[in-house]
Amino acid sequence: MVSTPSSGSDALTRQSPPENSEYDHAVREIGNLTLALRDDLKFQSQPFDGQNFILIEHPLSATFYRVGPAEYAFLSLLDGRTTVAEVLSHLANSASSEVLTAHEAAGLCKWLIEAELASTAESSDPLRRSAAARKAKRGGFWRNWNPIAMRWPLVNPDPVFTAITPCLRWLFTRWAFAPWAVIVMLALYHAAADWPRVVASSSAVVVLGNAWWLTACWVVLKCLHELAHGIVCKMYGCSVRGAGIILVLFAPIAYVDVTSSWRCRSKWERMHIAVAGIYLELLVAAAAMLIWSHTGQSVVNHVCLNVAIMASVTTLLFNANPLMRFDGYYVLADWLEIPNLHARGQQWLTQSARRYLLGMNAQHAAWTRGSGLVIRVYALAAFAWRIVVCSGLVMVAATMFHGAGIVLAAFALILWIAMPIGRFVAAMVRANPWERPSWKRLSALGGMLSGCCALLFLVVPWPGACIAPAVVDYSQPTIVRAGCSGFVREIRVTAGELVEQDQILALLENKQLQFELDDLRLNQQKSRLLCRISETRQMLAESQAERERIAELNKRVSEKEGQLAQLTVRAAQRGYVIGRNLETQVGRYLHEG
Missing domain, CATH: 3.90.930.60 (Outer Surface Protein A; domain 3)
Structure with a gap:
């Protein structure tokens, strides 16, 4: 928004x-x-x-x-x-x-x-x-083509929203809120009841092979998010001036311009417009969680988990976060009835720095006691959050494109650190006599910062370790192989555990092999019975044939029993178990060898 x-x-x-x-x-x-x-x-x-x-x-x-x-x-x-x-x-x-x-x-x-x-x-x-x-x-060019966050206006979607709002506005009425709440509560119940499965399955969401699914889900969810903003904006008679894409480190985020919502006289209408995208995404997340909880391992199950996590966690962490200037910020500012909460907080931080750090004559704005406390607390929290977000973006940018993203990180540092310092120095040089800082205090502050940096780099112990890629392997490892094909029924050891020779490591199961052995044993009993009948009736030829068949069956039974015995995997020698996520092998089919 x-x-x-x-x-x-x-x-x-x-x-x-x-x-x-x-x-x-x-x-x-x-x-x-x-x-x-x-x-x-x-x-x-x-x-x-x-x-x-x-x-x-x-x-x-x-x-x-x-x-x-x-x-x-x-x-x-x-x-x-x-x-x-x-x-x-x-x-x-x-x-x-x-x-x-x-x-x-x-x-x-x-x-x-x-x-x-x-x-x-x-x-x-x-x-x-x-x-x-x-x-x-020039300012607009840098705003639109900043490689950290590029903004591309595309179309005027107002006619589209005018056409679809009469059909979809019911989703955002007070009558739809009760079903929405029921669906969300049911999804929360199923997620809590099946929490271990949620945690185990969510570890497979953010993997390299899942990038295309994540990108597709992200784009669709953000389009639905902005669609909700536009529909509710039109519900209150406002216009949607434009729509486009913002690329944050080349990750696409859709946006719609609902600036006209400021025309709404009621703050609750403005809050409704701001929260509409979060409302719709949480509904999608709840529906996806319900589908996921009632389906087995399949593509649909996997996609629904992706949607549920992205439409809930990322939406609440960023869109609903009032410390970022997204939907949650506008809801909070309207609810508290403090216009320009972010700008006032930044103004207070700037004036405090000018007054207490630089000794300049900076007067704070006249606020009421309640609003002043809220503005100060918000300013400090937003400043800390901004440092966290900017640091994260710089680190992510530095690792992009196989190391070439360091150029993006350098650009971000120039944009967020070097340029503000340059503007500050220029402002101090051009300042009026009554607005110039106390150079004594500024020198003392610079000396303290320099001393702290020197203390950090010269006195604090530093390991000075060199980092180089390496491969660590065990000396003469023994690979444990399945002597017979089957499904893993039980894992009896864990990674790093010391085992003795012939200790059971895992149990496999092969029902087809067991059926074949049972059939051979039945044939074995049948041949023995026929052999005794032939001997009783003195049918020497038939008796001799049954004896040969019994010998053949005994040989085949021994072979099958040997194969079944190999379904019990044992340690060939004494040593430590090496392997990752061994418990995930349960239920997996292993081929012989």
């Missing part, structure tokens, strides 16, 4: 400005500006956290911003003729209960221009607009 959060509230965070004459002079100069809002902006009143906010929609860029009543009153007077100072004067003389200060108005004007919601005579200059367009195009 792709959604654009309302970034306007970030710019409207009210903070105490720095006390500096140059800054005050810049604020006074902004008062002489005349701003004009774009003609195509759309405004909508929207309740949030017990208050009414104004939602601003930028139709061309499909972005949404949320502002408060005081900010909206200021925006409504920007007609391109009235200066900012005159607007503030008019609001101060009105009956409005809350009026922006000059510093807040200055920050708001700067944000309006940067977000291209308003323009001045200078910002509307064709040359300046052309330069901004080229810069945006």
Whole structure:
């Protein structure tokens, strides 16, 4: 799911400005500006956290911003003729209960221009607009062709969703939730009841030979996931602007653009749109688990297990994870009624680092006690999770393409570490005097980091081992072979166990061989009876023939008994058992030798 959060509230965070004459002079100069809002902006009143906010929609860029009543009153007077100072004067003389200060108005004007919601005579200059367009195009190129995560917009699926929504919307209604819950609970019950089998079978899911099945299941599941987002979005009268593919380390992930869901006045409608994909995937996972639990070893059974694991574990770990900016994040932000939860958390981390590590004059935003605690906890958790995810992606990238993926890993390190450091250094060099860091504190911090690195590499013991490929084998191993074909009935030893000579290792079973032996013994008894009858009647020729037949049968019975004895596999000599997963051999058919 792709959604654009309302970034306007970030710019409207009210903070105490720095006390500096140059800054005050810049604020006074902004008062002489005349701003004009774009003609195509759309405004909508929207309740949030017990208050009414104004939602601003930028139709061309499909972005949404949320502002408060005081900010909206200021925006409504920007007609391109009235200066900012005159607007503030008019609001101060009105009956409005809350009026922006000059510093807040200055920050708001700067944000309006940067977000291209308003323009001045200078910002509307064709040359300046052309330069901004080229810069945006370059940024879009790197976003779309970043080898770590490439984003390819493909089609406008809105007509398709308009056609299929009337037929499929019932799946996402409150009446369908009860059957959905029953199916999911039944699947959980069967998975718990047959948990050892689930664990044993799941080890065979992530193997190289299963890659094609996994890829096919992944693509189908992600298409169903995005299909659910689009259908629920259309249920609430919103549009689906686009659809495409995101390649994360060349693994395809479908997406649909449901940014228009911000038009929904109810947060529960927005949460419904965000959670629809997870809802449908869990339904598919539950159905697959039920089929798997009621089928034996087959292709269908194997595919259903793949689907059940991928549609449940991966969906809950990533899509439902609020620490990543996927579906779970938007559900959490709407439920807590904290807009831009991720952006506010990053802002708090940045300001804390600037203040406590660099000694800069950074003011934190004014939050309520409850929301402030949530934002801080979320910021720390999301930062830690991001480190884990980025480290994992770098390690996976480094092992791709037989080692050639190290280029991808190097690119990721440049993108995530080198470039932010470069931007930080450039910002420090260009910073205003009141925004520059404390170089003493920065030097002390750098010295401490250097000392820790030196301590790590020079003092901490390091084995310094060289790694080289090698093959380890046992000296003169004895291979145990089946003396007779049969099914493995029992394994009596484990890997690494010390066994003595002639100790039983395994028992095989061959019912056909046993049937043949029983038949020979019956014929043997029949021949002995005929031989006694012939001797009683003094039929010497017949008696001699039966004796020869009895001798032949005795020979064949001895051979069959010898073969049956070889179904008991014994150790040829004293030693240790070598083998992996010996218990999995039970039930397997072994040929002689």
